Amino acid sequence: MLKGQTEADMILKVPDIRLLYNKYSGMLLGFISQIIDDRSQAEQQMINIFKELAKNGLKNNLTTQSSVVTSWNELRKFALTYLPVKTITQPSMAKPVTKQHLTDQEQQVFNIAYYQKQSVSAIALQLKQTEDSIRETLKKAFAVMKQNYGN
Amino acid sequence: MEIKNYIASGVLEAYVMGSASETETAELLKLKAKYPEVADALFELEMDLERIAQQMSINPPPGTLEKIEDAIGGLVKVEDRMPDDRPPFEKYEYQNFNKREANNQFIEVESSSSHMRIHKAWRWVFAAVFVLGKIFLGFAIYYYLENRQALKTIEKLEKQQEVIR
Numbered sequence: 001m002l003k004g005q006t007e008a009d010m011i012l013k014v015p016d017i018r019l020l021y022n023k024y025s026g027m028l029l030g031f032i033s034q035i036i037d038d039r040s041q042a043e044q045q046m047i048n049i050f051k052e053l054a055k056n057g058l059k060n061n062l063t064t065q066s067s068v069v070t071s072w073n074e075l076r077k078f079a080l081t082y083l084p085v086k087t088i089t090q091p092s093m094a095k096p097v098t099k100q101h102l103t104d105q106e107q108q109v110f111n112i113a114y115y116q117k118q119s120v121s122a123i124a125l126q127l128k129q130t131e132d133s134i135r136e137t138l139k140k141a142f143a144v145m146k147q148n149y150g151n
Numbered sequence: 152m153e154i155k156n157y158i159a160s161g162v163l164e165a166y167v168m169g170s171a172s173e174t175e176t177a178e179l180l181k182l183k184a185k186y187p188e189v190a191d192a193l194f195e196l197e198m199d200l201e202r203i204a205q206q207m208s209i210n211p212p213p214g215t216l217e218k219i220e221d222a223i224g225g226l227v228k229v230e231d232r233m234p235d236d237r238p239p240f241e242k243y244e245y246q247n248f249n250k251r252e253a254n255n256q257f258i259e260v261e262s263s264s265s266h267m268r269i270h271k272a273w274r275w276v277f278a279a280v281f282v283l284g285k286i287f288l289g290f291a292i293y294y295y296l297e298n299r300q301a302l303k304t305i306e307k308l309e310k311q312q313e314v315i316r
Contacts, residue, residue, distance in 0.1 A: 021216050026208030050219045072201040077169050113168035120170045135161030142164050146199050
């Protein structure tokens, strides 16, 4: 046993893949399908991502860190590190989240952040806008979607 | 700084999306620990993202979970059977995710999968056995035909010999 580690520390903290699968597989496949058009490839990518999650869980366990994924947003961010980057140059190029309600700019900014996880400064540079206006647009996009999807 | 203004600035949305800078993230995490309003707002935004994802979800085809479990192969903790002086990575071995103990901490070692995992080096052995098998089969057929032909020739020669006598 490693120095300073207790017996309890050595208990494997592999993420419960079945639990994550039951809760998020539909969302994950829907998300991946927005990035990869081919359904069978999207399914294969989903399998790979769950496999990486399990591997990552073991790695974290050996370094005594906790599991990385406990929510959809964490899973989305984790998945993006294994997915190809979707190029979004026009608002319509990304399948919009709520096309009837978001403006073109809100849609584009949201999709770049959501599907590419680009930084505010990178989005500002890409769209030739200020960082403050990007943050403001993101905020508006969230507000519109919250209004439409409700609680 | 007025915390309401901070929440309204759009930094939280950028953070949730993974678009905030390192400085913004560090500041936000400090404020999150200090102000429950910030933590609540972040939680709400995460829930909003989850609702969006639910709207776009696509059910995976049946059998996908089994494919994932096969792909994972599994990892198990076998510390109880290992001496304490062994390095930690030796305390883990492949296991199956289908069977879990009730307390969910320990994982059963016995596999119910119909698949087995072997080292990649064995593929060359299998390839060599396959090729050698084909070669032996070829020789066997060749010598069988040769032998049959020889027997026929002998039979014919014997008949000719009888005729001559």
